Every structure is written in structure tokens, then in C-alpha cells.
Amino acid sequence: MADASRNAYACGSVAVLGTGFALPGAPVDNHALFERVRPLAPGLTERSVIATARRLAIETRHVSRAFRARAEAPLAGARNPELAAQAVRLALDEAGIEPGELGYLIGHTATPAQPLPPNIALVADELDYTGPHVELRQACTGFANALLIAFGMLTRPEARPVAIVGSETGSLFLDPACAALDRDQRVNLMQMGDGAAAIVLAPLRLGTPRVRAAWFGAIGLHRPPGLEMRAGGSDHPALAASPLAFAHDYRRIAQTGTALFDAGAAAAARQGVTLDAVDWIVPHQTSGRIGVQLAAHFDVPPGKVFVNADRVGNTGSAAIWLALAQMRARGLVSGSRVLALGAEATKHMHGGFLYEHG
Known part of the structure; x- marks a missing residue:
């Protein structure tokens, strides 16, 4: 058993002003996904793809690419920073505030649009946000360290709100041709989905x-x-x-x-x-x-x-x-x-x- 005393813990509570999410395009079911990648993956069978999806119990997902080539750019509006910005906007709309009212913008992703500048800087461009920002590269637990940072920033009652956004466009990091022979890549194909989701936090209020x-x-x-x-x-x-x-x-x-x-x-x-x-x-x-x-x-x-x-x-x-x-x-x-x-x-x-x- 891990030593729970070695974890980092946040003290107190913070208010949730809004949440939002963005998913690229319509959901793609398993058969439709196979039909998209089949021309790019000689030897890939629908039977193997469906069997993998059934083991994972995944029926649909959203993807940022058209699968017209083994390597390709994302569809219009489906770049990682675009999805992230859309999720933040929806969270801000629910919170009833504008991007300029944020005190900090925190992003976390394992599939940035490019290594540098950081993905969150491109999100700031999309939002016309001129304030400070930071990015974490911890994949599925980036949300947790983002929260620890936000808690520290929101201890003062007058602190400005903080937005956190997690985003992935992992489909762009897949070569469909590998899925026929590589089980791991076949699992990647059927398991992963693209999207972004955000939360806006503020000092606690009744x-x-x-x-x-x-x-x-x-x-x-x-x-x-x-x-x-x-x-x-x-x-x-x-x-x-x-x-x-x-x-x-x-x-x-x-x-x-x-x-x-x-x-x-x-x-x-x-x-x-x-x-x-x-x-x-x-x-x-x-x-x-x-x-x-x-x-x-x-x-x-x-x-x-x-x-x-x-x-x-x-x-x-x-x-x-x-x-x-x-x-x-x-x-x-x-x-x-x-x-x-x-x-x-x-x-x-x-x-x-x-x-x-x-």
C-alpha cells in the first residue's frame, strides 16, 4: 500500500463557477471508424477491430482527424488549442465572466499542437486572454496538480478566478497502418477519444x-x-x-x-x-x-x-x-x-x- 502521508493535499475549499466541454464532430461508432481507417491499414480486419472495442466496451468516440492519410493535420476547428478554448468559453459563459477577468489559466495535455510554444499559450490566443498561464504535461492526472496550484492561488477572498482545461487530440498521434500488426496500436485506435473540458474556480462563497x-x-x-x-x-x-x-x-x-x-x-x-x-x-x-x-x-x-x-x-x-x-x-x-x-x-x-x- 502506498504511503498516503507522502501525497500533496490541498487545504480548504474553492467555489466552482462553471464547467464546459468540447468534442470534435459527431460521435464515430466502431464500424464507421473501421471503414475510415481500412484504406490506410492493409490487413486490418473488422473482426479484430470490433473484438478489441468489445473488450473495452467502447461504442463511440470523437476524433479530430478525417483519416484520409497515415499522418495528417486536424480538421478545421478540431486542433487541441481550439477545443480547449471552446471548453473554457463554455465554462466562462456558465460562470458569467469574461476571459479578461481570470487571474490565471492552467492547461494540461499529453498531445499538444506543438512542443513549443506551450499549448496553453495557443489557447490564450484563441481566447484573447492576456493574463498569466501555465501548462502541465502529466496526462490523466494533470487535473490534480492543476487543482493544487489553483487552491494556492485562491486562498485570498479577493483573488481572481482560475480556469483549468484538460485537452487531448490523441488520434493525431496514431499511424493507422500499424494497427493491423501491432495490438497496442489497435487498442489505441479503439480506446482513445479526442476532446477538452474545463472548470472555472474562485474563492469559496456561500x-x-x-x-x-x-x-x-x-x-x-x-x-x-x-x-x-x-x-x-x-x-x-x-x-x-x-x-x-x-x-x-x-x-x-x-x-x-x-x-x-x-x-x-x-x-x-x-x-x-x-x-x-x-x-x-x-x-x-x-x-x-x-x-x-x-x-x-x-x-x-x-x-x-x-x-x-x-x-x-x-x-x-x-x-x-x-x-x-x-x-x-x-x-x-x-x-x-x-x-x-x-x-x-x-x-x-x-x-x-x-x-x-x-
């Missing part, structure tokens, strides 16, 4: 929804990563010209998955939040089966676990904010308590928070 009990931790010391992208890094100059692609070790991911959720539950308990005292649990959306798997592991009712991966796939950095935004959009009962248990396979990190709906 009568508003709030986030509290946030944390971040890691159990990956000296452990090989379960997910990585090596090409183009300064440690791998010989690979600098290679096509960028995510490499998964699904056996290693499966071995550490439950340990990460246990570490998250322990972190929540350390802050006085137990699984039986919340109305909803939102895990990282690795697959459409994550709800059944987590419910069995923690012995909680499956209906208590919110899952949207069956409809949008694994949206990486956007996943936790997207789940929360969709839950809020469809309507939560006043007083509902939502516990987020995020997990990240790269170096086995975890993070989470408690959301209380006012």
Missing part, C-alpha cells in the same frame, strides 16, 4: 458548488512506465525523426491499476472522505468496463460509478473534467457528493478531489 479534499500522489518510483512516447525526446536523438506514437504496456498497466485506485481511496480517507459517504465515484475513464471493475474491487454498487468512456472513449487529460461537466449538465441533486479517483499509467500517478454540488 451557496455555490465547491471542490475540496484534492490531492496528488505517485507510486511509480523506479517502476517502468506503462505508457510512454519516446520519439522526439532529447534522450532519444536517434528516434527524433520517427513518427510519434504512444506505446502501451497493458500488462503493466493492469498490474498497477488497482494499486492506484487503492492509493486514491486511501488519500481520500486521509481527508475524511470514504467511498460509502459519497453519491458518485468518477474513476479515470480507461474503458467502458471501468465501472463494473471498480465497483467489484471496492464492493460498491455499479450504479454509483459514473462512466462515459463507452460513449467518448478514454479522453486522457480531459477525462475527469469531462465526466464532471457532463454530470453537472445532465443535472445533479443538490447536496450530491462526487469523488474523483484519477489514475495515470505513465509513471503510476494518482489524484482526486471531492466535488459537492450546491
Whole structure:
């Protein structure tokens, strides 16, 4: 068991002024996705693709590309910073404020439009936002460290609001031709979805929804990563010209998955939040089966676990904010308590928070 005392924890609570999300285009079902990539992937069979999707229990996802070529630019309006900016605008609209009223803009993504300048600087361009901004590159747990930063900025009652946005366009980092022979890339094709989601936070005020009990931790010391992208890094100059692609070790991911959720539950308990005292649990959306798997592991009712991966796939950095935004959009009962248990396979990190709906 991970040492929960080694985690970073946020103190107090912050108000949630708004949430928003952006998904590129219409949802693409498994058959339609196969038909798109088939001309680019000789030897890829619909049977293998559908079998992979069924194991993942993912029926549809949204993608930022047309799949007309093995490597291609995103569709109009579907660039990572464009999706991120759209999600922030919707969150700001709900909050009733303009971009210029923000005190800080925080982004997190594993699939930026380009290495430099940072993706969040391009989001600021889209928003005409002239204030300070920062970007994290921690994939599925970027939300947790973003929250820790925001909590620190919102301790003063007069502090200006902070917007956080998670965004991914992972479909652009896939060579469909590899899916026929490489099982990992076939899983990437069927599992991942593109999109962005945002939240606007402010100092706590009466009568508003709030986030509290946030944390971040890691159990990956000296452990090989379960997910990585090596090409183009300064440690791998010989690979600098290679096509960028995510490499998964699904056996290693499966071995550490439950340990990460246990570490998250322990972190929540350390802050006085137990699984039986919340109305909803939102895990990282690795697959459409994550709800059944987590419910069995923690012995909680499956209906208590919110899952949207069956409809949008694994949206990486956007996943936790997207789940929360969709839950809020469809309507939560006043007083509902939502516990987020995020997990990240790269170096086995975890993070989470408690959301209380006012």
C-alpha cells in the first residue's frame, strides 16, 4: 500500500463557477471508424477491430482527424488549442465572466499542437486572454496538480478566478497502418477519444458548488512506465525523426491499476472522505468496463460509478473534467457528493478531489 502521508493535499475549499466541454464532430461508432481507417491499414480486419472495442466496451468516440492519410493535420476547428478554448468559453459563459477577468489559466495535455510554444499559450490566443498561464504535461492526472496550484492561488477572498482545461487530440498521434500488426496500436485506435473540458474556480462563497479534499500522489518510483512516447525526446536523438506514437504496456498497466485506485481511496480517507459517504465515484475513464471493475474491487454498487468512456472513449487529460461537466449538465441533486479517483499509467500517478454540488 502506498504511503498516503507522502501525497500533496490541498487545504480548504474553492467555489466552482462553471464547467464546459468540447468534442470534435459527431460521435464515430466502431464500424464507421473501421471503414475510415481500412484504406490506410492493409490487413486490418473488422473482426479484430470490433473484438478489441468489445473488450473495452467502447461504442463511440470523437476524433479530430478525417483519416484520409497515415499522418495528417486536424480538421478545421478540431486542433487541441481550439477545443480547449471552446471548453473554457463554455465554462466562462456558465460562470458569467469574461476571459479578461481570470487571474490565471492552467492547461494540461499529453498531445499538444506543438512542443513549443506551450499549448496553453495557443489557447490564450484563441481566447484573447492576456493574463498569466501555465501548462502541465502529466496526462490523466494533470487535473490534480492543476487543482493544487489553483487552491494556492485562491486562498485570498479577493483573488481572481482560475480556469483549468484538460485537452487531448490523441488520434493525431496514431499511424493507422500499424494497427493491423501491432495490438497496442489497435487498442489505441479503439480506446482513445479526442476532446477538452474545463472548470472555472474562485474563492469559496456561500451557496455555490465547491471542490475540496484534492490531492496528488505517485507510486511509480523506479517502476517502468506503462505508457510512454519516446520519439522526439532529447534522450532519444536517434528516434527524433520517427513518427510519434504512444506505446502501451497493458500488462503493466493492469498490474498497477488497482494499486492506484487503492492509493486514491486511501488519500481520500486521509481527508475524511470514504467511498460509502459519497453519491458518485468518477474513476479515470480507461474503458467502458471501468465501472463494473471498480465497483467489484471496492464492493460498491455499479450504479454509483459514473462512466462515459463507452460513449467518448478514454479522453486522457480531459477525462475527469469531462465526466464532471457532463454530470453537472445532465443535472445533479443538490447536496450530491462526487469523488474523483484519477489514475495515470505513465509513471503510476494518482489524484482526486471531492466535488459537492450546491
